[in-house]
Amino acid sequence: MRIALIGGTGDIGQGLALRWAFDTDHEVIIGSRDPEKARGKAAEYETELDSLGVSRSINGFKNGMAAERADVVVLAVPPFHVRDTIEDVADRLSDVDVLVTPAVGMNRDESGFHYKPPKAGSVSELVAETVPDDVPVVGAFHNLSADRLADLELDIEQDTLLVGDDDDAKEMVVRLAEEIDGLRALDAGGIENSAEVESMTPLLINLALENEGMHDVGVRFE
Numbered sequence: 031m032r033i034a035l036i037g038g039t040g041d042i043g044q045g046l047a048l049r050w051a052f053d054t055d056h057e058v059i060i061g062s063r064d065p066e067k068a069r070g071k072a073a074e075y076e077t078e079l080d081s082l083g084v085s086r087s088i089n090g091f092k093n094g095m096a097a098e099r100a101d102v103v104v105l106a107v108p109p110f111h112v113r114d115t116i117e118d119v120a121d122r123l124s125d126v127d128v129l130v131t132p133a134v135g136m137n138r139d140e141s142g143f144h145y146k147p148p149k150a151g152s153v154s155e156l157v158a159e160t161v162p163d164d165v166p167v168v169g170a171f172h173n174l175s176a177d178r179l180a181d182l183e184l185d186i187e188q189d190t191l192l193v194g195d196d197d198d199a200k201e202m203v204v205r206l207a208e209e210i211d212g213l214r215a216l217d218a219g220g221i222e223n224s225a226e227v228e229s230m231t232p233l234l235i236n237l238a239l240e241n242e243g244m245h246d247v248g249v250r251f252e
Contacts, residue, residue, distance in 0.1 A: 033206070034100030036061040036093050036107060036115060039071040042132055042171065043106035045179025047075055049210045051086045052182050056206075058088050061096030068092065082182055098122040102130065102206065104171075109133040109153045116160045123165050128199040131157045132171035134231040142239060143232035147225055154193055154224035166196035168203045169224045170215070172231050175238075178246035186212035188248035193224040216251060 033050055035043040038060035051058045060075070062068035068090030075088050090096075097103050097119040103126050107115050112133055123129065133153040135146045150156035154169030161167055170192045178184055190207055192215055194200045200217060207215035218227050230249065238247050 031102065031206075032057045032059060032100045033102045033104065034059040034061050034096040035104045036096060036119065037111075038062065038090075038096075038104075038106060039067055040106055040108075041176035042174070042179070043104070044071070044075070045174070045176045046104060046106065046171065047088065048078065048182055049179055049186075049213075050206070051075065051079055051088060052082070052084055053211050054209045056209075058086070059096045059099055060088060060090040061093040062090065063093060065090065065092040065095075068096070078182075094119045094122045097126065101127050102202070103128075104130045104132070105157065106132060109135045109148070109156075112153060112157055113160050116157065120162055123162055126165055128166050128168055128196070128202055129157065129161055130168050130170050130203055132169070132174075133157075134172050134228045136232050136235075142236040145229040145232050147228070151222075152224040152228050154221055154228065158195075158221050166194065166199035167221065168192055168194035168196070168199050169221065169227060170203050170207060172228050173234055173249055174213075175234075175246035175248050178248065181246075184246070186210060186248075187250065188212070189214045189216055189250050191216050191218040191227045193218050193221050193227055195220050214250075
């Protein structure tokens, strides 16, 4: 399977790219508005994997070309770039099996981070409203520590919650998520439940900021 990480040069994109390249045989593609940046980051990821004894080829392309080549697209861009990015690649999404969004709307003040959803109700709902009608959307990976994902010498041992209205798409993302060693995927219901899932992210960031030794805190449901 080909997985394209649009915004794969950022923190969560990097972590997911490295984990899928390290733990699976799926083809990983890095997308960026700047194709040179995408290729440069892809080369960096290859070098890091090689240092751990894993030889993988990772390609980098401009966002549209990355999406066109993929079966699954992960929209790993900041929430304020979500709509523009989707509109930029919309004509390349016709053959995509599923689009995954991990973005969360937040702001920060002197007290910490706070959930700030868009008018659509959540970023996941905004994505679902913006993509072409035949492209299923799954919200996932919102609450994971990007630092922990990117450190391939650390065990994940965390859960990710999935929301979406297409059962087949969710099943596919569950499989992809759980191919990452130590990551468990749990179904949190339809896309209308995404605000509850996304709003956990600023809470986890605040915990990481306020408590020593919790910089890569995540969740595990028992």
